[in-house]
Amino acid sequence: MTLPQLAVDLTPAQAVEALESVLLAGLDPEEGPPRSNLAVPAGELLLMPAATAAYAGVKIAGVAPANPARGLPRVTGSYLLLDGPTLQPVALLDGIALTSLRTPAVTAVALRRLAVPEAAHLVLFGAGPQAYGHLDALLAVRPLTRLTVVARRAAPAAALVGYARALGLDAAAGTPEAVSGADLVVCCTTARTPLFDGRAVPDHAAVAAVGSHEPVAREVDGVLVARSALYVEARSAALREAGDLMIALRERSIAESARLANLSELVNGGAVVPTDRPRFFKGVGMAWQDLAVAAAQYERSGLYTVRSNVPSST
Structure with a gap:
């Protein structure tokens, strides 16, 4: 099966809303799984999984300090989004675009208060x-x-x-x-x-x-x-x-x-x-942030179908 590649085009305000929504719904960030770090010859690999009843997902990111000298991004990555009840993959997202959106949105959630x-x-x-x-x-x-x-x-x-x-x-x-x-x-x-x-x-x-x-x-x-x-x-x-x-x-x-x-x-x-x-x-x-924003992006896409028996948000 070829997975659809979703563009990351939520507005900053929509990303902020996605993060606030999961926190207001009761998500406990203290329960988030730790990031896995692996030293590799080119730098570092990071693995960030998260799951809720509605969705699961994992971001794989690479940090390659020598890349800028090659004209390449220092940080690379991809995000795999899965259906929560079945764990079937539903979409791929650009991990760096996702991070570039969710990290500022997290800061905005904090600083607005x-x-x-x-x-x-x-x-x-x-x-x-x-x-x-x-x-x-x-x-x-x-x-x-x-x-x-x-x-x-x-x-x-x-x-x-x-x-x-x-x-x-x-x-x-x-x-x-x-x-x-x-x-x-x-x-x-x-x-x-x-x-x-x-x-x-x-x-x-x-x-x-x-x-x-x-x-x-x-x-x-x-x-x-x-x-x-x-x-x-x-x-x-x-x-x-x-x-x-x-x-x-x-x-x-x-x-x-x-x-x-x-x-x-x-x-x-x-x-x-x-x-x-x-x-x-x-x-x-944290991984829950990537999942919240990726799920919101998916739910705004033409691929998403509302389920009658599973919550549609993270």
């Missing part, structure tokens, strides 16, 4: 595909008016600035010190050490870091982590993979008893959101 109502200035670290995705996703949930791009190379930063200006934003390239005037800070880079001084972030700001799922890499420093109210997709995943938090724990910037509110608690109103200190969201990416 962590940002102060008047938040308008976004400082965005990075100028790759995730930076574009995060800008689009945050514009879907927040009334942004200003963007500062902080990137290692001038040309990609200028391209993202031009993209933002075409969307009507007051946009410019800047330096890490721009966080001192930020309402929102988003880090989506391959950095392994902190990108800015955590003391400079205003108390009213919300910060998200999504660039790494490695315990030894981080984009923010222990100062910011110690100052902030802390939010994660799932405590179980964060304590396995979130270097931004794990390094802060090892440095004793925060105690093991530090409160980490998860995304379900945030969406369902069970998490406290103070405004007298920064709010920091750390995302590592």
Whole structure:
């Protein structure tokens, strides 16, 4: 059987809705299976399975650090979606396009609740595909008016600035010190050490870091982590993979008893959101997110037939 290849063309708002819907319906992110990592000669293979009554799915992703020098993407991947009751494959999706949509959508789910109502200035670290995705996703949930791009190379930063200006934003390239005037800070880079001084972030700001799922890499420093109210997709995943938090724990910037509110608690109103200190969201990416967005994409396709006896959503 030849499986249909589904285009990943949900809007950021639709992806946000898909994620929020499964959390509001009772999905517990703490029960998500861990990511499998396998070192291979070219880099790393990642395997991310998830299942609900309605669907199952698995993403296979590769991280090949030498690919950019070959003119190829650093990250590769495919997503296989299956019917939940029968486990029959129903569709293939581009795993990288899916990740490029769902990762910013997860951040948007968090920051729409962590940002102060008047938040308008976004400082965005990075100028790759995730930076574009995060800008689009945050514009879907927040009334942004200003963007500062902080990137290692001038040309990609200028391209993202031009993209933002075409969307009507007051946009410019800047330096890490721009966080001192930020309402929102988003880090989506391959950095392994902190990108800015955590003391400079205003108390009213919300910060998200999504660039790494490695315990030894981080984009923010222990100062910011110690100052902030802390939010994660799932405590179980964060304590396995979130270097931004794990390094802060090892440095004793925060105690093991530090409160980490998860995304379900945030969406369902069970998490406290103070405004007298920064709010920091750390995302590592989880398989349930891929499944939720892939299922929503499938249900909007012409291939999907509503079942009478099986829930149609994740």
